[in-house]
Amino acid sequence: MQNQRSPTPHVANAVLLLKRSLRLDMQPGELLPDERVAFDIERVHKDSGLLMRMLAWRRGALLLAFGLSVVPALLGFIGTLIDAADKDIPGTITGLSFLASIANMVALAGLWWAFRHWDDWRRSRKLLLTTWMVGFIVPFLIALFPFKTLAAGQGVGTEALVGMIGALAAVVDLGPKALSLLPGLIRAAMMSKVLLPRSTVGGWLVQLAAPFYLMLVFVILIVPYQLAGGNLMAPALFALMAGPVVVWRAGRRLTQLTSEEEIIALLRNTRVLSAVFGVLGGLFALMGLIDVLEAFNMGWNDAVVAILTLVANIFVLSVVSLDVLMKAIAGHQGEEPADTEGPWSDDEGSFEAFVRAITPALTEVDADPEA
Numbered sequence: 547m548q549n550q551r552s553p554t555p556h557v558a559n560a561v562l563l564l565k566r567s568l569r570l571d572m573q574p575g576e577l578l579p580d581e582r583v584a585f586d587i588e589r590v591h592k593d594s595g596l597l598m599r600m601l602a603w604r605r606g607a608l609l610l611a612f613g614l615s616v617v618p619a620l621l622g623f624i625g626t627l628i629d630a631a632d633k634d635i636p637g638t639i640t641g642l643s644f645l646a647s648i649a650n651m652v653a654l655a656g657l658w659w660a661f662r663h664w665d666d667w668r669r670s671r672k673l674l675l676t677t678w679m680v681g682f683i684v685p686f687l688i689a690l691f692p693f694k695t696l697a698a699g700q701g702v703g704t705e706a707l708v709g710m711i712g713a714l715a716a717v718v719d720l721g722p723k724a725l726s727l728l729p730g731l732i733r734a735a736m737m738s739k740v741l742l743p744r745s746t747v748g749g750w751l752v753q754l755a756a757p758f759y760l761m762l763v764f765v766i767l768i769v770p771y772q773l774a775g776g777n778l779m780a781p782a783l784f785a786l787m788a789g790p791v792v793v794w795r796a797g798r799r800l801t802q803l804t805s806e807e808e809i810i811a812l813l814r815n816t817r818v819l820s821a822v823f824g825v826l827g828g829l830f831a832l833m834g835l836i837d838v839l840e841a842f843n844m845g846w847n848d849a850v851v852a853i854l855t856l857v858a859n860i861f862v863l864s865v866v867s868l869d870v871l872m873k874a875i876a877g878h879q880g881e882e883p884a885d886t887e888g889p890w891s892d893d894e895g896s897f898e899a900f901v902r903a904i905t906p907a908l909t910e911v912d913a914d915p916e917a
Contacts, residue, residue, distance in 0.1 A: 566603060569603070573599065581602065585598055597903045608664065611657055615858040618854040622650055622851060623650070626647045629643060630644070642688045645684065654681075656678065656681075671866075674865065674866060675870070678862060689719065693708055694706075713769075717766065724762065725762060728762060729759065732793055733863075734865075735749075736816075737868050740809060745875075746801050748800060749799075751797075756790045759790040760794075763790060764783070767786060771783055778834030779830070781827075782827045782829075786824065786831070788823040795816075796813070873904075876904055
């Protein structure tokens with residue numbers, strides 16, 4: 547398609563795409579030259595304004611996710627190379643770190659490929675999902691390695707200390723990935739509500755996911771809270787737990803609202819409040835964990851990488867989750883009679899056009915398991 551032959555967007559085009567990814571109304575605004583070709587000539591949206599709107603937003607969101615993912619992936623890879631040159635670090639640790647870095651690079655490459663093929667939703671979403679799963683699952687498999695065995699025979703105290711260091715390293719590596727799951731799903735559910743104002747699916751997903759998000763935040767943060775002995779980690783914990791509460795309150799209203807203007811206003815207020823609590827909680831957490839980082843010989847770069855990884859994964863998950871959610875809803879709607887009014891139908895019939903636009907792709911995927 548046209549975008550595959552076009553060069554990497556210039557700075558001005560990249561800025562436009564990044565601004566688009568942050569727009570709550572998910573309107574494309576000004577179209578880039580290759581987008582005009584895709585939409586006006588190649589008609590990748592098949593006359594579905596809803597699909598066109600989602601593809602344009604998705605392109606910007608993929609670029610933002612890629613930009614946020616580059617720094618932690620490169621820092622992690624460079625850190626692995628530095629550790630490999632340190633003779634005091636066991637080769638097993640270096641090998642596992644290198645494997646994790648490779649998985650992150652695979653996920654990063656998948657993001658870029660999905661961005662470059664933004665106008666082929668089927669191929670883009672499938673490869674994005676596959677590479678994201680590689681980058682997500684591999685670190686969890688690596689965490690199964692028992693660090694305590696590295697100090698076998700050196701005494702109970704040493705073995706316990708090495709095991710504790712391994713546990714903390716696992717929390718630092720896996721915590722951001724685990725924490726990003728529900729925020730990414732919640733963000734996707736909110737975006738689906740913007741696309742389908744009369745749908746109740748997005749609101750119910752937000753309301754159901756928020757309590758689990760709250761418990762996940764508590765379970766993961768209670769470890770650094772105990773290591774820090776409370777102190778500044780206490781306000782950090784409560785500030786970060788306030789975010790899911792704000793989201794839960796928004797979810798209740800999203801199940802009732804059907805006006806796009808009211809939905810966007812609610813999401814704007816929710817985003818601002820969540821961001822305030824998130825920034826405050828992050829600052830308190832960084833200050834409260836200074837002594838812990840020093841005690842376990844961990845630098846500020848580890849904390850920065852963890853935060854960047856969390857933010858990047860949230861944006862990646864928002865795209866992945868929206869892909870899965872919209873495909874699932876469209877696939878279900880495609881099985882219903884054409885005149886059936888589902889809870890997600892809209893007055894303009896744009897969702898019905900969206901279903902017609904992607905139904906051939908859905909049918910082809912079902913017919914070809916390897917597609």
